[in-house]
Amino acid sequence: MTSFNLLLLPGDGIGPEIMTEAKRVLDWAAAEYGVTFNVSEDLIGGCAYEKYGVPLADETLAKAKASDAVVMGSVGGPQWDGKVAYDKRPEAGLLKLRKELDVFANLRSAICFDALADASSLKRDLVAGLDILFVRELSSGVYFGNPRGIEDLPEGGRVGINTQRYTDKEIIRVARVAFEMARKRGSRVASADKANVMESGVLWREEVTKLRDAEYPDVALEHVLADNCAMQLVRAPKQYDIILTDNLFGDILSDAAAMLTGSLGMLPSASLGDGGPGLYEPVHGSAPDIAGKGVANPIAMILSMAMALRYSLGLGEAADRIEKAVDGALNAGFRTGDIMSGGMTRVGTTGMGDAILAEL
Amino acid sequence: MTSFNLLLLPGDGIGPEIMTEAKRVLDWAAAEYGVTFNVSEDLIGGCAYEKYGVPLADETLAKAKASDAVVMGSVGGPQWDGKVAYDKRPEAGLLKLRKELDVFANLRSAICFDALADASSLKRDLVAGLDILFVRELSSGVYFGNPRGIEDLPEGGRVGINTQRYTDKEIIRVARVAFEMARKRGSRVASADKANVMESGVLWREEVTKLRDAEYPDVALEHVLADNCAMQLVRAPKQYDIILTDNLFGDILSDAAAMLTGSLGMLPSASLGDGGPGLYEPVHGSAPDIAGKGVANPIAMILSMAMALRYSLGLGEAADRIEKAVDGALNAGFRTGDIMSGGMTRVGTTGMGDAILAEL
Ligand SMILES: CC(C)[C@H](C(=O)O)[C@@H](O)C(=O)O
Numbered sequence: 001m002t003s004f005n006l007l008l009l010p011g012d013g014i015g016p017e018i019m020t021e022a023k024r025v026l027d028w029a030a031a032e033y034g035v036t037f038n039v040s041e042d043l044i045g046g047c048a049y050e051k052y053g054v055p056l057a058d059e060t061l062a063k064a065k066a067s068d069a070v071v072m073g074s075v076g077g078p079q080w081d082g083k084v085a086y087d088k089r090p091e092a093g094l095l096k097l098r099k100e101l102d103v104f105a106n107l108r109s110a111i112c113f114d115a116l117a118d119a120s121s122l123k124r125d126l127v128a129g130l131d132i133l134f135v136r137e138l139s140s141g142v143y144f145g146n147p148r149g150i151e152d153l154p155e156g157g158r159v160g161i162n163t164q165r166y167t168d169k170e171i172i173r174v175a176r177v178a179f180e181m182a183r184k185r186g187s188r189v190a191s192a193d194k195a196n197v198m199e200s201g202v203l204w205r206e207e208v209t210k211l212r213d214a215e216y217p218d219v220a221l222e223h224v225l226a227d228n229c230a231m232q233l234v235r236a237p238k239q240y241d242i243i244l245t246d247n248l249f250g251d252i253l254s255d256a257a258a259m260l261t262g263s264l265g266m267l268p269s270a271s272l273g274d275g276g277p278g279l280y281e282p283v284h285g286s287a288p289d290i291a292g293k294g295v296a297n298p299i300a301m302i303l304s305m306a307m308a309l310r311y312s313l314g315l316g317e318a319a320d321r322i323e324k325a326v327d328g329a330l331n332a333g334f335r336t337g338d339i340m341s342g343g344m345t346r347v348g349t350t351g352m353g354d355a356i357l358a359e360l
Numbered sequence: 361m362t363s364f365n366l367l368l369l370p371g372d373g374i375g376p377e378i379m380t381e382a383k384r385v386l387d388w389a390a391a392e393y394g395v396t397f398n399v400s401e402d403l404i405g406g407c408a409y410e411k412y413g414v415p416l417a418d419e420t421l422a423k424a425k426a427s428d429a430v431v432m433g434s435v436g437g438p439q440w441d442g443k444v445a446y447d448k449r450p451e452a453g454l455l456k457l458r459k460e461l462d463v464f465a466n467l468r469s470a471i472c473f474d475a476l477a478d479a480s481s482l483k484r485d486l487v488a489g490l491d492i493l494f495v496r497e498l499s500s501g502v503y504f505g506n507p508r509g510i511e512d513l514p515e516g517g518r519v520g521i522n523t524q525r526y527t528d529k530e531i532i533r534v535a536r537v538a539f540e541m542a543r544k545r546g547s548r549v550a551s552a553d554k555a556n557v558m559e560s561g562v563l564w565r566e567e568v569t570k571l572r573d574a575e576y577p578d579v580a581l582e583h584v585l586a587d588n589c590a591m592q593l594v595r596a597p598k599q600y601d602i603i604l605t606d607n608l609f610g611d612i613l614s615d616a617a618a619m620l621t622g623s624l625g626m627l628p629s630a631s632l633g634d635g636g637p638g639l640y641e642p643v644h645g646s647a648p649d650i651a652g653k654g655v656a657n658p659i660a661m662i663l664s665m666a667m668a669l670r671y672s673l674g675l676g677e678a679a680d681r682i683e684k685a686v687d688g689a690l691n692a693g694f695r696t697g698d699i700m701s702g703g704m705t706r707v708g709t710t711g712m713g714d715a716i717l718a719e720l
């Protein structure tokens with residue numbers, strides 16, 4: 001009997017409660033496909049800091065590296081913001097995990113479920129049918145570059161420093177993921193940078209172009225400035241199929257795009273490296289304001305679990321069925337607060353889990 | 361008789377044709393208020409490169425520094441993208457001008473004119489009455505930090521490098537502008553950063569907070585992560601009054617916000633330093649695809665001229681009247697292509713200029 005090692009890291013805020021629903025879906029997949037999941041659970045973020053004094057313990061990281069997939073909830077909260085040393089903040093745990101697993105390609109879908117097209121801020125015809133895949137570089141860029149820090153200046157005062165560094169190899173490996181994905185989709189990639197003001201963007205543009213010309217002549221490539229891309233995502237988002245970005249631009253642009261779909265609570269992500277375990281997490285944060293109330297939308301978490309089944313656990317069919325079940329639950333009228341609208345049935349976190357399982 | 365020195369830099373693409381309309385408005389102000397403008401005109405961007413071999417000639421820069429205000433069109437175009445040395449590209453001329461004039465506070469309004477609320481991608485109730493003022497740091501950050509460039513690596517391959525550096529003084533002087541503006545408006549500032557991943561953002565947050573606590577306790581201050589801000593601008597933009605940002609985040613976030621107003625063609629900007637000449641330019645770019653066709657929307661350019669009259673030339677009343685005239689022309693149904701909708705009167709660049717002058 002096939003068996004997989006899975007590490008679950010629910011994290012802070014709404015993480016634990018939405019993870020509970022994702023586990024129910026995992027149990028369904030195990031039973032349905034006769035697979036054994038050796039599931040272990042651990043801490044990351046603020047809760048890990050409280051218990052271990054660090055946001056990601058070495059033992060946890062070792063377990064992560066030994067897993068087939070790591071499925072995470074979310075990290076952070078106001079009780080730690082600016083109140084713990086910079087390298088001990090919840091986000092440092094997440095960044096360390098991404099870096100150590102070397103998951104350099106973060107896939108984020110912005111899909112507008114038809115049942116939710118009216119929940120978007122945008123007019124329906126601009127978002128109905130929207131299906132953008134972001135391929136965001138996740139293990140380099142200004143998030144990780146040195147020198148960094150806050151220093152005293154000789155003339156008095158202080159300076160804050162961060163460094164963006166991208167090597168050609170780092171650019172090529174993530175661009176390759178975008179082009180491979182493009183072949184399975186619309187065969188179009190838009191690559192966003194600020195080549196007009198940053199040399200790291202010039203190198204990005206050159207390397208992406210070279211790779212396309214050499215190996216993916218069948219894929220259409222467009223370069224777009226990150227500021228213009230932000231604007232186009234509001235103006236006419238359906239012009240995009242795949243958007244390839246660096247770490248920082250991907251962070252901002254994918255959040256803007258997320259909102260086009262009606263709610264950030266809908267969007268899963270998969271972070272993939274070269275062969276090691278994948279990391280799966282919702283695009284949304286830990287939502288401390290609604291944590292513990294049982295009202296959080298578990299869909300992004302459940303869809304992240306589905307991505308784990310597809311990309312790391314060889315259960316693509318189970319993933320397809322879970323995605324269909326989410327669609328089914330929405331079509332049946334079930335809504336958490338963030339996506340509620342007139343005439344629909346309001347449910348909490350567990351209620352949405354029930355509705356999705358009922359479709360499976 | 362009062363007289364002012366004005367340098368006009370129409371630039372590339374649609375720059376010259378929209379500048380023509382702004383000059384008509386300037387002539388109106390001169391006659392109406394009995395003021396003399398000593399207007400001189402010069403080149404910047406690609407056109408300067410073609411003529412002088414550099415995107416901003418020293419003579420032009422000297423003229424700019426000796427002016428009371430510099431009013432610019434736009435720079436750039438595909439004929440130069442990636443085809444000229446990096447320090448000779450059109451944008452390098454603009455960046456040099458900003459840096460040399462030390463105009464560190466870039467004010468960008470995202471105002472939704474009522475007549476255009478239906479032209480926005482967003483649902484009308486989300487944008488009607490929208491009035492956000494961005495205060496973007498413009499003369500530092502990753503745009504200007506060293507080290508920068510593309511280097512060969514010892515192990516083979518290349519690396520692209522850019523450096524973000526912000527000193528406490530640079531942060532404080534631009535934050536001060538935001539707080540001063542806040543006192544004249546809604547007394548609320550949202551400051552956007554990525555303090556959760558960048559130390560330069562941590563310093564930004566600390567210094568902004570300290571300044572508020574020490575000198576502007578009457579102004580409400582909120583810190584927002586740049587990715588969340590991008591999302592909130594799509595979700596519920598009217599929650600913001602003033603948004604304070606660094607150079608790069610301001611570039612991206614203000615472009616996204618611009619689109620909320622219906623068209624990027626509507627938005628002017630003012631860049632102010634400490635006493636020297638201000639720099640005034642539309643938020644939009646050179647729109648090479650429609651250049652020379654006489655269809656570009658001149659409103660952002662005309663409103664930029666109005667900002668010059670207000671902030672550098674002591675003619676606030678003239679500025680008020682020009683802004684009213686733009687509103688009037690829109691209410692009278694005149695529309696360029698970018699903001700056209702059913703039942704309105706389609707006009708070109710000159711036609712829109714006529715319609716605005718008719719209201720003056
Ligand atoms: C929590 C934070 C460190 C993270 C990031 O900036 O990458 C988040 O915003 C994300 O997009 O996954």
Ligand SMILES: CC(C)[C@H](C(=O)O)[C@@H](O)C(=O)O
Nearest residue numbers: 196197227451454455611643
């Ligand atoms: C043209 C370019 C250099 C510029 C910038 O990035 O600042 C533009 O996008 C802007 O926002 O004024």
